[in-house]
Amino acid sequence: MKTSIIGYPRIGGLRELKFASEKYFKGEITAAELETTAKDIRISNLELQKASGLDFIPSNDFSFYDGVLDTAFLLGAVPKRYTDLGLSVLDTYFAAARGYQGDKGDVKALAMKKWFNTNYHYIVPEIDDDTDIKLSGSKPFDLFTEALENGVKTKPVIVGAYTFLKLARYKGAKTAADFADKAAAAYAQLLEKFAALGAEWVQFDEPSLVMDMSGRDKALFKALYEKILARKGGVKVLVQTYFGDVRDVYAELTSLDFDGIGIDFVEGKKSLELVKKGDFPQGKTLFAGVLNGKNIWRCDYEKALATLDELKAFAQDIIINTSCSLLHVPVTLDNESKLKEDVKKHFAFAQEKLSELADLKKIAASDTPKETAEFVKNKALHSEVRSGRDDKVRAKVAALTESDFTRPTAFAEREKIQKERFALPLFPTTTIGSFPQTADVKAARKGLRTGAISYDEYEEFIKGKIADCVTLQEEIGLDVLVHGEFERNDMVEYFGECLEGYIFTEKAWVQSYGTRCVKPPVVWGDIKRSKPMTVKWSAYAQSLTDKPMKGMLTGPVTILNWSFPREDITLRESALQIALAIREEVLDLEANGISIIQVDEAALREKLPLRKADWREDYLDWAIPAFRYVHSGVKADTQIHTHMCYSEFADIIKDIDDMDADVITFEASRSDLTILDVLKENNFRTEVGPGVYDIHSPRVPSKEEIKTAIGKMKERIPAEKLWVNPDCGLKTRGNEETVPSLKNLVAAAKEARDENS
Ligand code: GLN
Ligand code: ZN
Numbered sequence: 120m121k122t123s124i125i126g127y128p129r130i131g132g133l134r135e136l137k138f139a140s141e142k143y144f145k146g147e148i149t150a151a152e153l154e155t156t157a158k159d160i161r162i163s164n165l166e167l168q169k170a171s172g173l174d175f176i177p178s179n180d181f182s183f184y185d186g187v188l189d190t191a192f193l194l195g196a197v198p199k200r201y202t203d204l205g206l207s208v209l210d211t212y213f214a215a216a217r218g219y220q221g222d223k224g225d226v227k228a229l230a231m232k233k234w235f236n237t238n239y240h241y242i243v244p245e246i247d248d249d250t251d252i253k254l255s256g257s258k259p260f261d262l263f264t265e266a267l268e269n270g271v272k273t274k275p276v277i278v279g280a281y282t283f284l285k286l287a288r289y290k291g292a293k294t295a296a297d298f299a300d301k302a303a304a305a306y307a308q309l310l311e312k313f314a315a316l317g318a319e320w321v322q323f324d325e326p327s328l329v330m331d332m333s334g335r336d337k338a339l340f341k342a343l344y345e346k347i348l349a350r351k352g353g354v355k356v357l358v359q360t361y362f363g364d365v366r367d368v369y370a371e372l373t374s375l376d377f378d379g380i381g382i383d384f385v386e387g388k389k390s391l392e393l394v395k396k397g398d399f400p401q402g403k404t405l406f407a408g409v410l411n412g413k414n415i416w417r418c419d420y421e422k423a424l425a426t427l428d429e430l431k432a433f434a435q436d437i438i439i440n441t442s443c444s445l446l447h448v449p450v451t452l453d454n455e456s457k458l459k460e461d462v463k464k465h466f467a468f469a470q471e472k473l474s475e476l477a478d479l480k481k482i483a484a485s486d487t488p489k490e491t492a493e494f495v496k497n498k499a500l501h502s503e504v505r506s507g508r509d510d511k512v513r514a515k516v517a518a519l520t521e522s523d524f525t526r527p528t529a530f531a532e533r534e535k536i537q538k539e540r541f542a543l544p545l546f547p548t549t550t551i552g553s554f555p556q557t558a559d560v561k562a563a564r565k566g567l568r569t570g571a572i573s574y575d576e577y578e579e580f581i582k583g584k585i586a587d588c589v590t591l592q593e594e595i596g597l598d599v600l601v602h603g604e605f606e607r608n609d610m611v612e613y614f615g616e617c618l619e620g621y622i623f624t625e626k627a628w629v630q631s632y633g634t635r636c637v638k639p640p641v642v643w644g645d646i647k648r649s650k651p652m653t654v655k656w657s658a659y660a661q662s663l664t665d666k667p668m669k670g671m672l673t674g675p676v677t678i679l680n681w682s683f684p685r686e687d688i689t690l691r692e693s694a695l696q697i698a699l700a701i702r703e704e705v706l707d708l709e710a711n712g713i714s715i716i717q718v719d720e721a722a723l724r725e726k727l728p729l730r731k732a733d734w735r736e737d738y739l740d741w742a743i744p745a746f747r748y749v750h751s752g753v754k755a756d757t758q759i760h761t762h763m764c765y766s767e768f769a770d771i772i773k774d775i776d777d778m779d780a781d782v783i784t785f786e787a788s789r790s791d792l793t794i795l796d797v798l799k800e801n802n803f804r805t806e807v808g809p810g811v812y813d814i815h816s817p818r819v820p821s822k823e824e825i826k827t828a829i830g831k832m833k834e835r836i837p838a839e840k841l842w843v844n845p846d847c848g849l850k851t852r853g854n855e856e857t858v859p860s861l862k863n864l865v866a867a868a869k870e871a872r873d874e875n876s
Contacts, residue, residue: 126444248291329363507644810846
């Protein structure tokens with residue numbers, strides 16, 4: 120069996136592409152210098168893959184920003200406002216990716232969206248009625264040729280026609296189907312060019328095929344590929360799916376004239392079942408995604424080989440493949456100098472996954488696979504009991520019953536009790552938690568890390584910041600205050616560092632979008648809270664004011680969703696373990712005089728399964744209870760807030776209400792408060808603070824603007840259920856804009872209050 124990967128990280132082992140790009144944006148290096156860095160990364164990836172013995176080496180998986188945006192440029196689907204700037208091709212591309220503000224004009228970037236169920240974001244192509252789709256760029260051909268010159272005939276990878284058309288946003292009256300002919304012609308021409316260049320295989324990435332598909336979707340897919348494949352000439356076409364199974368289009372997929380079909384056997388719940396139905400076409404190649412491309416644990420060879428063995432009875436030609444592109448894992452373990460060997464040996468980042476593929480190939484080729492050294496070693500690793508087991512935590516999770524997830528006092532009753540206790544004015548004002556993380560805050564944290572300042576000095580400094588923040592909020596006139604979160608680098612990392620069971624890496628960066636990379640922590644063992652995490656800061660802040668001080672925590676679902684999860688226990692179990700720890704913190708805060716506690720679930724919406732049929736069982740059925748467990752133990756007069764960043768939760772609105780928080784604040788200003796109608800239609804019970812202004816921009820909203828927002832809110836939601844707040848935390852903002860913005864917010868709420876009485 121041969122081996123293949125779907126794509127490889129392009130940021131470079133030490134984020135070289137990020138740093139070079141940022142220098143280029145600042146004008147510190149030339150386009151040619153940026154291109155040199157890019158080429159170095161590509162060639163070194165190529166060499167590495169070649170040396171590993173990988174049979175199908177991808178090309179065109181490199182991108183300066185994003186592969187979907189690359190495809191838009193390849194197909195000439197670039198909005199005029201970018202080409203009109205009259206910039207070089209590269210700068211036009213960056214203008215579409217990041218926006219452009221300069222002597223040639225002022226345009227915003229294209230929209231950005233999450234790439235299926237990952238933390239990667241793609242650029243949303245924009246198509247107008249008069250967009251003329253045709254093969255326009257040469258990047259895939261150039262990169263194929265570049266690799267060829269370096270001795271490798273690669274498998275070029277391109278976002279497929281169906282996925283591209285499904286992901287695009289249509290600005291006019293036309294829809295995807297109206298562009299099918301032109302798109303098919305462009306892709307067919309692309310295949311002809313590759314044939315001329317001598318390519319053997321071309322990979323079309325079609326992850327949209329793992330989504331729920333309507334009859335129309337299937338018709339579009341079929342129409343596109345009947346046309347494209349009719350003109351494939353001598354090139355073999357691989358249709359590559361990932362992030363799930365293809366249950367809706369398996370019949371179409373296998374009946375079309377593809378030469379290879381890539382199926383994900385890691386995330387695809389029904390993949391094996393589909394292939395085992397027995398109609399995988401004779402003579403076609405199955406690219407079997409058995410090696411997890413998304414997580415950082417070493418592959419369990421026994422399991423992967425068992426899947427391959429099962430498949431052998433149904434497909435003659437099988438290639439061992441990753442489940443998705445390796446874009447979603449860090450580049451290499453080589454840069455981790457601090458991880459202990461007995462931890463490290465359990466991890467495989469992109470580079471290490473290449474050697475795992477080589478191992479699998481070797482084992483599969485052996486007459487006595489289970490006796491090969493690679494197999495024996497891997498088996499020993501997987502039978503080892505990893506450190507970090509905590510039987511007490513496990514027993515507690517196992518013993519949870521229905522009543523543990525329910526606050527004893529019903530919502531309406533609590534609402535009454537809390538109104539009395541807090542006696543807040545109508546339209547109470549608050550913030551989401553963080554205040555500007557100014558240079559001095561970052562310097563202090565760095566000082567503590569490097570030992571330049573002692574912990575006592577650090578604590579004094581943070582307390583000073585908290586005191587200033589409380590004074591500032593009182594001056595501004597906010598009703599419910601926060602301590603400002605100055606002690607936190609990041610809302611997940613902070614808690615990960617406080618909890619037992621988490622592991623942190625030094626350089627394990629993963630591209631999130633463009634030049635932005637994230638370094639998710641790893642859930643290593645059972646999670647436990649061994650000491651209070653925030654009580655000191657919140658209690659100190661409360662001691663400085665008579666107004667309620669909101670305690671500030673991150674919820675279990677968000678903590679888990681932004682980490683590399685374990686695979687030896689279920690997500691549900693991990694989430695409940697984290698919930699146990701956060702619950703202890705909630706109860707500690709309450710015991711220490713904190714009467715309002717916010718538990719952020721910024722990322723709750725993010726990991727909602729791609730298929731609706733899986734929403735409940737695979738996710739909501741444990742995610743919502745995990746949140747409920749965090750707060751079910753507080754008294755009726757303790758007020759629980761939550762916060763979410765994604766306002767796209769119309770489709771799970773009942774579940775959000777069912778989290779049974781007392782108040783929810785969320786991002787709504789950028790979506791123009793459209794969520795309000797949904798709240799109204801669903802009789803949303805939880806009190807709400809739809810963000811009245813966008814904190815992602817340095818703009819200061821006027822009092823009038825905020826009043827208009829409050830007016831819209833009032834039209835749909837009973838006034839006594841409304842809160843007034845910005846749409847997210849203020850940590851990325853400066854004080855210059857934060858102070859006037861909040862003053863306007865308070866003034867607007869006061870006016871609205873007066874007008875209402
Ligand atoms: N409490 C966090 C903050 O204010 C919430 C951040 C978020 O929603 N991403 O920064
Ligand atoms: Zn937010």
